[in-house]
Amino acid sequence: MLDWARIEELRDEVGAEDFAEVVELFLEEAGETLGRLGPATAGVAELHFLKGAALNLGFAEFAQLCREAELAARQGSPPDLAALEDSFARTRALFLGRLAAAGYLAA
DSSP states (O other): OOOHHHHHHHHHHHOHHHHHHHHHHHHHHHHHHHHHOOTTTOOHHHHHHHHHHHHHHTOHHHHHHHHHHHHHHHTTOOOOHHHHHHHHHHHHHHHHHHHHHHTTTOO
C-alpha cells in the first residue's frame, strides 16, 4: 500500500520541514481533486496528476489505481472512482499514522 522507502527518500531529499509541507500540500490537493471527479468529469489530466503525485509520495496502491483509471479514461471507459476514494482514504490514514509514530511530522 505504501512505499516506505520512497517516503523516507523524499523526506531525506527535501528535509523534515519541507517534507511536512509536501505532505500537507499533497493531501490537500489530492483530496480536492478526488472531490471534483465524477463519472462525467474524470479527466485524464486529473488522474495523471494524482498518479504522479501519489508515486512521488509513496502511495503505491493509490498510484496504481490512478494509473488504471487514467488508462480507462483514455479508452473512454468510466474509471472506478469509488475504488480510488477508498484507497486514498485507507492509505492516507495508514500514512499519517506511520508518520506520526515515526515523528516525521513533528515541527
